[in-house]
Amino acid sequence: MASPQTTQRLLRELKEYAASPNDALLHLGPVTDNDLLDWEAVLKGVKDSPYEGGLWALRIRIPETYPLTPPSIRFTTRICHPNIHFETGEICLTLLTSEHWSPVYTLSTTLTAVQQLLTDPRPDSPLNLDVANLLRNGDVAGWESLVRYFTMEERWNMN
Amino acid sequence: MPVSDIPFAHFGPYSYTPDRHYFPSTGQPQFAAPFSFLTHSIPQITLAFQQGRASSAYNMAALSPDEMERFQQLSNNFEPNVQGPLVTPKQSSHAIADEYANADPTYATKTSTLALTHPMSRIMKGDGNCGWRAVAFGYFENLFLLRDPLRVQRELIRLKSMNTLLDQVGQQEHLYEIFVDESEAVFNQILEAIQKGIQDDSFLVHAFNEEYNSNAIITHFRLLTSAWMRLNPGRYQAFLSLPLEQYCATRVETVKTEIDEVGLQALVDGVIEGSELAVEILYLDRSEGEVVTPHLLTPNRPSVGTIRLLYRPGHYDLLYRPEPIVTMAPVVNYQYGITSNYSPWDQGALSFDVDPHLMAIPNLMMDPAAFAVNPSPMSAPVSNSYRMSPPHDLYLQHTPPPVSIPSPPVVPRMSAPPPPMTSAPNRSSDGPQIRLNPLVMKNNLSHSLPVTTPFKNSPYNQAHFQNQDFEPIHWEPNESRK
Numbered sequence: 001m002a003s004p005q006t007t008q009r010l011l012r013e014l015k016e017y018a019a020s021p022n023d024a025l026l027h028l029g030p031v032t033d034n035d036l037l038d039w040e041a042v043l044k045g046v047k048d049s050p051y052e053g054g055l056w057a058l059r060i061r062i063p064e065t066y067p068l069t070p071p072s073i074r075f076t077t078r079i080c081h082p083n084i085h086f087e088t089g090e091i092c093l094t095l096l097t098s099e100h101w102s103p104v105y106t107l108s109t110t111l112t113a114v115q116q117l118l119t120d121p122r123p124d125s126p127l128n129l130d131v132a133n134l135l136r137n138g139d140v141a142g143w144e145s146l147v148r149y150f151t152m153e154e155r156w157n158m159n
Numbered sequence: 160m161p162v163s164d165i166p167f168a169h170f171g172p173y174s175y176t177p178d179r180h181y182f183p184s185t186g187q188p189q190f191a192a193p194f195s196f197l198t199h200s201i202p203q204i205t206l207a208f209q210q211g212r213a214s215s216a217y218n219m220a221a222l223s224p225d226e227m228e229r230f231q232q233l234s235n236n237f238e239p240n241v242q243g244p245l246v247t248p249k250q251s252s253h254a255i256a257d258e259y260a261n262a263d264p265t266y267a268t269k270t271s272t273l274a275l276t277h278p279m280s281r282i283m284k285g286d287g288n289c290g291w292r293a294v295a296f297g298y299f300e301n302l303f304l305l306r307d308p309l310r311v312q313r314e315l316i317r318l319k320s321m322n323t324l325l326d327q328v329g330q331q332e333h334l335y336e337i338f339v340d341e342s343e344a345v346f347n348q349i350l351e352a353i354q355k356g357i358q359d360d361s362f363l364v365h366a367f368n369e370e371y372n373s374n375a376i377i378t379h380f381r382l383l384t385s386a387w388m389r390l391n392p393g394r395y396q397a398f399l400s401l402p403l404e405q406y407c408a409t410r411v412e413t414v415k416t417e418i419d420e421v422g423l424q425a426l427v428d429g430v431i432e433g434s435e436l437a438v439e440i441l442y443l444d445r446s447e448g449e450v451v452t453p454h455l456l457t458p459n460r461p462s463v464g465t466i467r468l469l470y471r472p473g474h475y476d477l478l479y480r481p482e483p484i485v486t487m488a489p490v491v492n493y494q495y496g497i498t499s500n501y502s503p504w505d506q507g508a509l510s511f512d513v514d515p516h517l518m519a520i521p522n523l524m525m526d527p528a529a530f531a532v533n534p535s536p537m538s539a540p541v542s543n544s545y546r547m548s549p550p551h552d553l554y555l556q557h558t559p560p561p562v563s564i565p566s567p568p569v570v571p572r573m574s575a576p577p578p579p580m581t582s583a584p585n586r587s588s589d590g591p592q593i594r595l596n597p598l599v600m601k602n603n604l605s606h607s608l609p610v611t612t613p614f615k616n617s618p619y620n621q622a623h624f625q626n627q628d629f630e631p632i633h634w635e636p637n638e639s640r641k
Binding site for chain 1: 287
């Protein structure tokens with residue numbers, strides 16, 4: 001069970017998100033009404049990038065000490081990106097580490113950061129070596145077509 | 160609420176976009192990850208070698224990408240196993256001396272001296288927040304020790320009014336309010352304890368050992384510091400290797416980033432200074448000398464108490480001077496005594512640097528336990544006039560002279576840092592026999608008045624008369640005024 005402070009903070013975030021939604025997201029909120037520490041989100045691809053038109057579902061586990069510890073976020077829709085694990089959806093993002101997390105980030109702004117990671121790949125710290133190698137070898141065209149393919153192929157849909 | 164139940168699109172501005180600088184995980188020097196990879200993954204690599212995975216050479220290229228990836232993972236997830244409470248109860252500083260007993264002699268000497276000058280200490284857990292925690296704890300502890308409910312309330316109001324700074328830099332109240340609430344809770348605990356006449360500070364230690372509360376208070380102080388820096392960029396930017404905004408976001412507003420000198424100064428300037436508390440750091444390093452090097456972070460002015468930090472490279476703890484013994488009263492501030500010939504007291508008129516440490520030394524004499532037999536004041540060794548005294552000579556006896564001068568407005572400054580030993584006097588000088596001990600007491604001056612090196616040229620220094628080469632300055636009519 002989350003501490004009162006964590007609950008209070010999450011409820012405030014939820015309210016804040018409803019009042020001013022995030023352009024990068026299609027959806028953000030708890031999976032069920034019963035567990036405030038288990039959220040889901042749907043992220044949109046950035047326009048004018050190989051990820052344009054894409055939609056990915058993400059699962060967000062919120063620790064009981066949130067916001068003093070970062071949420072753990074992973075893609076549940078497969079995505080082709082050097083810093084995101086293709087199978088597990090794990091994300092390599094500095095601000096998601098306990099050392100670099102700041103309590104003034106919200107779930108919404110953190111997901112904005114995830115979206116920015118899409119257009120700012122870092123092939124030097126890869127979780128997806130195959131894609132990273134394409135970029136490292138300068139094969140931008142190959143990388144882009146691979147990304148476009150998976151973005152459409154794996155696109156999240158509402159079922 | 161399942162995803163499928165929600166309306167399909169949200170449009171609208173999002174209020175806050177973090178700067179993209181913060182995101183990449185490695186490859187840029189300002190992030191800890193590359194360093195942690197170098198330092199922390201070595202054991203794992205060594206382990207891999209022992210297991211015969213890459214026995215050929217100590218060469219990163221010998222590792223397959225998979226292994227590299229695994230090591231990177233290990234390194235990213237590495238957290239040093241730090242033991243102990245977040246804040247310990249007060250304990251003897253001899254523990255610190257014992258830690259260094261077999262270390263570098265400089266450390267051994269400095270720590271054993273430290274155990275005399277600062278007999279008690281409080282150890283902070285080295286979890287990346289030690290500096291922040293030490294200052295925050297020291298702040299609240301001093302408020303508790305002052306036992307002034309009005310002051311506590313005033314401080315609470317002051318800190319809460321600083322919410323406007325947070326608002327000014329665009330922090331949102333719904334994000335920071337929970338941290339302010341934690342600080343407020345501690346203020347209220349202190350008020351209650353004072354009103355109930357509780358002397359024991361264990362409630363405060365307890366509050367700071369609750370991980371969540373402790374970190375929430377630290378976060379409050381971090382956010383205030385960050386806001387202060389953003390609002391006063393001119394004061395700090397020059398000391399930073401990265402843009403101030405980025406520094407604040409990646410080093411100050413985070414939850415587990417070590418405080419550095421700039422951040423500490425900003426914390427003191429922005430959050431602590433308004434409380435009239437002084438903050439002093441004692442640097443324990445391998446610099447020359449037999450005592451830790453003190454540095455006052457707050458301006459040199461009367462303070463109601465002092466937060467004393469012990470700095471060892473990468474770590475901060477709290478230090479405490481000996482408890483003042485009330486029976487020692489009246490406390491005579493010799494410094495005011497000696498300088499009362501200047502009338503009126505005017506710092507600007509002094510030709511030498513008015514060293515904040517210098518002004519504070521007399522209170523050293525408040526510790527009766529440290530009184531030692533006074534070596535004959537006029538028989539200081541000639542050959543090594545600038546010899547550093549061994550620690551047991553630290554405190555010379557100081558019999559208060561019959562004081563005809565009225566005590567200055569009592570400034571209960573407990574701060575008594577010795578001046579930095581790096582400013583050692585010129586050894587080639589065959590000047591007066593000044594025998595510098597670590598606290599720069601000059602014992603051949605009547606009543607062992609404490610002086611520091613700037614004083615050696617003072618016209619009031621009677622030691623000049625003992626120097627056979629002594630020559631008073633003659634005024635030459637032809638010499639133009641300087």
